[in-house]
Amino acid sequence: MKRRSFLKALFAILGTASVTSFAYPLVRYLAPPGSSDKDKKVVLAKADIPVGGSKIVLFNDKPVIVINRPGKGFVALSKICTHLGCLVEYEKDKNRLICPCHAGTYDLEGNVLSGPPPGPLPKVSLKVEGEQLIIG
Amino acid sequence: MVKNKIRDWLEVRIGLDELVKTQLTEYRVPKQINVFNTLGSVALAGYLIQVISGIFLLIYYIPHSDHAFRSVQDIMTNVPYGWLFRQIHVAGSNLMITAVTLHMITIFLMGNYKRPRELTWIGGSLMLVIYVSLRTERLSIALDTAQLLGNDCCDIFAHGISGNRRFHYPAPARWRLCDWITLSRFFAVHVSILPPLFLILMIAHIALIRRIGLSATPFGKSDEEKRPLTEFRKKTHPEGQPYYPYLFQKQALMVIGYFIVMFCDNHICTEVLFP
Numbered sequence: 091m092k093r094r095s096f097l098k099a100l101f102a103i104l105g106t107a108s109v110t111s112f113a114y115p116l117v118r119y120l121a122p123p124g125s126s127d128k129d130k131k132v133v134l135a136k137a138d139i140p141v142g143g144s145k146i147v148l149f150n151d152k153p154v155i156v157i158n159r160p161g162k163g164f165v166a167l168s169k170i171c172t173h174l175g176c177l178v179e180y181e182k183d184k185n186r187l188i189c190p191c192h193a194g195t196y197d198l199e200g201n202v203l204s205g206p207p208p209g210p211l212p213k214v215s216l217k218v219e220g221e222q223l224i225i226g
Numbered sequence: 227m228v229k230n231k232i233r234d235w236l237e238v239r240i241g242l243d244e245l246v247k248t249q250l251t252e253y254r255v256p257k258q259i260n261v262f263n264t265l266g267s268v269a270l271a272g273y274l275i276q277v278i279s280g281i282f283l284l285i286y287y288i289p290h291s292d293h294a295f296r297s298v299q300d301i302m303t304n305v306p307y308g309w310l311f312r313q314i315h316v317a318g319s320n321l322m323i324t325a326v327t328l329h330m331i332t333i334f335l336m337g338n339y340k341r342p343r344e345l346t347w348i349g350g351s352l353m354l355v356i357y358v359s360l361r362t363e364r365l366s367i368a369l370d371t372a373q374l375l376g377n378d379c380c381d382i383f384a385h386g387i388s389g390n391r392r393f394h395y396p397a398p399a400r401w402r403l404c405d406w407i408t409l410s411r412f413f414a415v416h417v418s419i420l421p422p423l424f425l426i427l428m429i430a431h432i433a434l435i436r437r438i439g440l441s442a443t444p445f446g447k448s449d450e451e452k453r454p455l456t457e458f459r460k461k462t463h464p465e466g467q468p469y470y471p472y473l474f475q476k477q478a479l480m481v482i483g484y485f486i487v488m489f490c491d492n493h494i495c496t497e498v499l500f501p
Contacts (some may be wrong), residue, residue, distance in 0.1 A: 115307035119282065123305075 099163070131226040144180045149226050154214050155180060156225060159198050164214040166225050167200045173207040187211070248469035254444035254463040259473055262336065265329035267477040268484050270428065272322035277421060279315040289413040294367065314488070319361055321488050334412060338441040341455055346434045349427050356424045363416040367409060439463065
């Protein structure tokens with residue numbers, strides 16, 4: 091091996107090593123931290139949500155709306171519209187959920203009433219235990 | 227080959243060969259040039275390191291008086307490799323003042339600040355002022371209201387300037403520094419006003435060096451400083467060495483040296499020299 095090609099190879103190896111040793115921490119630093127509480131149940135007090143009221147909680151890092159439906163009890167629905175992923179709003183007086191982006195509407199079971207959404211809002215399992223609501 | 231294709235593509239568009247020729251290989255510097263003439267490029271590398279590590283810190287830093295200190299602690303402990311980027315920023319700021327000071331001292335001792343290079347020297351002095359201000363703010367924006375109120379605000383402020391805990395402002399100079407508006411202002415100045423100003427001055431500084439030509443004093447013969455200053459004359463050093471690769475090699479070596487010292491002496495700089 092000639093001295094020149096040896097030095098070139100050495101430079102390439104050392105250069106790659108130093109760039110990698112910078113790149114790895116950088117990728118780790120910039121990558122969003124993984125959530126440590128996967129499927130972690132969310133506990134709410136029943137009294138927090140009056141009849142006709144709602145509360146937004148995070149389950150698996152995604153927003154979920156818990157609604158106390160008049161006469162029908164509690165339900166937990168994904169807040170993410172199935173059309174393009176905007177966050178739907180609860181309209182108390184009309185007993186429905188409406189998406190502000192393209193006016194997709196859902197009833198309080200998550201079924202589509204009108205508008206562009208291709209499917210119903212997914213339900214999140216909700217259990218009532220005594221005075222507590224357990225979501226997830 | 228792909229490399230040649232890219233080269234040709236650039237050549238016909240921006241005249242790469244001519245650019246390399248005039249700016250690198252035919253740009254001549256005095257033969258007697260040595261490592262003392264590379265300290266400016268080391269300071270430039272130091273500035274770039276500060277900018278890049280600063281941008282990374284911005285991702286996790288929260289400029290609000292209720293969260294600032296906590297977010298800095300998070301960067302140090304929770305964020306993966308956050309300690310690395312913060313320590314680069316901290317050690318870099320300490321080491322950069324070493325590079326800047328050495329640059330200034332050598333330029334002064336070699337007499338390179340003399341006419342016709344006064345403007346370059348003044349630009350450098352302004353950069354020093356900006357640099358010291360940037361260092362002053364570093365502690366202020368890393369602490370939040372509670373921390374500031376718990377200590378004497380001005381002591382912290384002064385500590386940032388002098389690196390000396392026993393340094394106190396005289397009582398009449400104590401002004402209110404403790405609310406979140408102050409923090410926001412320091413933050414804005416620290417990230418969006420002073421660094422671009424510094425960059426502009428640096429571009430002017432380098433453009434002036436290129437325009438006037440490097441000074442050969444005191445190692446080489448120089449008539450530049452003796453002639454009566456009646457007209458502009460660029461110092462071209464026709465007998466000198468090409469900038470690339472001769473001076474460039476020296477600069478690259480010194481910048482690598484800067485990196486080595488920054489990583490190895492991280493502890494010494496942050497804990498011993500500038501506690």
